[in-house]
Amino acid sequence: MHSALVAEKLRKQHWKKAVITTHHKPDSDAMGSSLGLYHFLLQHIPEVQVITPTDYPDFLNWMPGNDHVLIYEGNEARANAIALEADVIFCLDFNTLSRINEFGETVRRSKAEKVLIDHHQDPEGFEDFSLWTTETSSTSELVYHFIQQQFGREAISRQSAPCLYSGILTDTGNFRHNNTRSSTHRVVADLIELGADITAIHDALYDNFREERLRLIGYTLHNKLEILDDCHTALITLNKEELKQFKVETGDTEGLVNYGLSIKGIVLAVLIIDRTKLVKMSFRSKGDFACNEFAQKHFSGGGHRNASGGQSTESLEATVARFKETIRLYREDLSRI
Numbered sequence: 001m002h003s004a005l006v007a008e009k010l011r012k013q014h015w016k017k018a019v020i021t022t023h024h025k026p027d028s029d030a031m032g033s034s035l036g037l038y039h040f041l042l043q044h045i046p047e048v049q050v051i052t053p054t055d056y057p058d059f060l061n062w063m064p065g066n067d068h069v070l071i072y073e074g075n076e077a078r079a080n081a082i083a084l085e086a087d088v089i090f091c092l093d094f095n096t097l098s099r100i101n102e103f104g105e106t107v108r109r110s111k112a113e114k115v116l117i118d119h120h121q122d123p124e125g126f127e128d129f130s131l132w133t134t135e136t137s138s139t140s141e142l143v144y145h146f147i148q149q150q151f152g153r154e155a156i157s158r159q160s161a162p163c164l165y166s167g168i169l170t171d172t173g174n175f176r177h178n179n180t181r182s183s184t185h186r187v188v189a190d191l192i193e194l195g196a197d198i199t200a201i202h203d204a205l206y207d208n209f210r211e212e213r214l215r216l217i218g219y220t221l222h223n224k225l226e227i228l229d230d231c232h233t234a235l236i237t238l239n240k241e242e243l244k245q246f247k248v249e250t251g252d253t254e255g256l257v258n259y260g261l262s263i264k265g266i267v268l269a270v271l272i273i274d275r276t277k278l279v280k281m282s283f284r285s286k287g288d289f290a291c292n293e294f295a296q297k298h299f300s301g302g303g304h305r306n307a308s309g310g311q312s313t314e315s316l317e318a319t320v321a322r323f324k325e326t327i328r329l330y331r332e333d334l335s336r337i
């Protein structure tokens with residue numbers, strides 16, 4: 001961990017222009033850690049710009065600082081210029097540059113020093129300074145520890161606290177996944193004291209959807225849920241027509257994969273969606289089945305042991321067929337849990 005080195009540079013005001021970036025289709029931890037860090041960095045760096053590779057769900061727009069976020073897609077020239085002029089780029093909640101799409105090439109080319117803050121396995125190693133561990137629930141929790149340990153808890157502002165809380169909340173599945181530790185609850189307790197309004201945050205994240213999202217969930221669970229009994233697997237697929245029918249927007253399918261896991265005896269839940277350019281896959285598992293290794297080996301993906309994702313350039317039908325074939329190879333692993 002290079003926390004002390006990074007803190008030293010911040011204290012000496014070594015950096016004048018910073019960029020914070022995070023993975024494409026940012027989730028609550030990606031945005032929460034980025035904006036949580038943003039408010040803090042402004043105390044030590046004159047110019048700080050958050051750049052996301054793509055858009056993100058409307059239910060994350062409430063975070064303080066959201067109005068200052070620049071979305072790379074559609075603003076490529078401006079985003080590239082800012083990243084090339086920056087003297088430091090903070091890379092949050094991802095660890096391979098392919099996770100930030102074409103913006104990754106700019107980040108690679110930029111002479112800026114790179115600081116990685118992340119909790120996923122297998123970092124590619126593009127960074128100069130690493131604040132990395134898989135032992136923390138979320139990148140937001142890592143940002144909390146960095147600020148608290150190096151600068152004291154008072155350095156976490158009323159703007160940062162709700163952002164960091166939100167990232168921890170969602171990456172732990174509302175404190176139910178096994179990445180939730182007693183220390184996680186201590187951090188969260190502190191964030192509440194520092195200004196995170198938990199009812200407002202829960203309302204913003206979970207009671208803020210369009211009607212179509214609920215209709216989509218109902219339709220999907222009724223018509224599209226397939227159980228692969230011998231593999232203890234629940235599978236949902238969504239094709240392009242269905243995405244159109246329910247006017248699916250960024251964020252509408254978030255959480256859909258989890259329903260499969262709530263069925264007794266199911267240890268792997270899978271969601272396969274025919275997105276514009278790629279077929280996107282989400283995996284969630286229980287127990288020892290490492291769905292990140294499965295995603296990495298067969299579907300160019302990765303993530304955490306019990307929550308991972310991947311993709312395929314084949315058609316939806318071909319991807320589903322290949323998934324069904326491949327998962328059979330793991331039948332025994334899936335039965336043992």
Ligand code: 5GP
Nearest residue numbers: 282283300301302303304307308309310311
């Ligand atoms: P989700 O299913 O919510 O998109 O992603 C679940 C987890 O897997 C997240 O931690 C995410 O960072 C990771 N993940 C999702 N898709 C990919 C992918 O294509 N590659 C890698 N390396 N990780 C992914």
Ligand code: MN
Nearest residue numbers: 029093139171
């Ligand atoms: Mn995360």
